[in-house]
Amino acid sequence: MPLPLIYHEDYSPDFPPEHRFPMDKFRLLHDHLVDSNVVRSADLLRPALCPPAILALAHAPDYIERYLAGELSRDDQRRLGLPWSEAVARRTVRAVGGSILAAEQALQHGMACHLAGGTHHAHYDHPAGFCIFNDLAVISRYFLECGRVGRVLIFDCDVHQGDGTARILKDTPDAITVSLHCESNFPARKANSDWDIALPRGMGDVAYLQVVEQALDYLLPLYQPDLVLYDAGVDVHQDDALGYLKLTDAGVAARDETVLRRCLVRGIPIMAVIGGGYSKDRQALARRHGILHHTAKKVWENQ
Ligand SMILES: [Zn+2]
Structure with missing residues (x-):
């Protein structure tokens, strides 16, 4: 069977084209993967909306309600940095459904x-x-609570710290949070993940890959997770607008291959999300995110 890939047309709703957040990148990534024969559009798995009760496993019910009604406070809107619309709210809930579906597929396949x-x-x-x-x-909460897994490990390689994940899961001992991030970058006030691996500005492929390999070779046997959630953010790339690391395309591909293979050889199901990536050149950005799917397909077909 082909590698399970998850997508929905809701992901890139109408959005201000000059906005700092590249909302069109999901559609451009889809088009790039279809054009480069990674997947046929008809083979993509399309997720349902995530029900509010499942969102509430990790979020305050009144926050969920306020966001869905378009009633966030001005402070919250400023912290978010995205305009509200029904279509943006819908894509937000759909995308969580997509990550759940990806995890389900990973557990099955x-x-x-x-x-x-x-x-x-x-x-x-x-x-x-x-x-x-x-x-x-x-x-993490959903699959732990329904008993499908006994332990989840989040391997977050986005260039920014996974501060929200670390804080939400700090009292969930069976969800192990690991964040590899550039030390001097957003968020200014860091959280405490179970493992924070802070990297210096300007780090390039070779040194970065060593850290990734060492982290996996230590953490996977230590925790023996039943599921790995891999955040494959490409804001580690040298051309990214918001990152300060210096990875090349080849470095990103080597990182993705290392993480995916390390899990597969141990028989640990792994699901990957695209994470952050920022560039005014949206086509280049879509291709950069697509490194994950190209690499995953290669790994999948050569297991
Ligand atoms: Zn990021």
């Missing part, structure tokens, strides 16, 4: 990739940094 997801700055009762609901925290 060993590996799955989302064409969105990784909203790791979202907190229990407020948004931050373009993130509204925290898919990584929701999935």
Whole structure:
């Protein structure tokens, strides 16, 4: 069977084109993956909306209600940095559904990739940094509570710290939060993940890959998770507008391959989300996010 890939047309709603958040990147990523024969559009798995009761496993019910009604406070809107519309709210809830579906597919088949997801700055009762609901925290709680897994490990390689995930899951001992991030970058006030691996500005491929390999070779045997959630943010790239690391395309591909293979050889199901990536050149950005899916397909077909 083909590698399970998850996408929905809701992901890129109408949005101000000059906005700092590249809302069209999901559609452009889809088009890029279809054009480069990674997937046929008809084979993509399309998720349902995530029910509010499942969002509430990681978020305050009144925050969920306020966001869905378009009634966030001005402070919250400023922290979020995204305008509200019914279509944006819908894509937000749909994308959490997509991450749940990706995790389900990974548990069934060993590996799955989302064409969105990784909203790791979202907190229990407020948004931050373009993130509204925290898919990584929701999935962790959901699969732990329904007993499908005994332990989840979140391997967050977005260049920014997964502060929302760390805070929401700090009292969930069976969800292990690992964040590899550039030390001097957003958020200014860091949370405490179970493992924070802070990287210096300007780090390049070789040093970065060593850290990734060492972290996996230590943490996977230590925790033996039943599911890994991998945030494959490409804001570690040298051309990213918001990152300060210096990875090349080849470095990003090597990172993705390392993480995916390390899990597969241990028989640990892994689902990947695309995480952050920022550039005015939206086509280049879509191709950069697509490195994950190209690499995953290669790994999937050569297991
Ligand atoms: Zn980021």
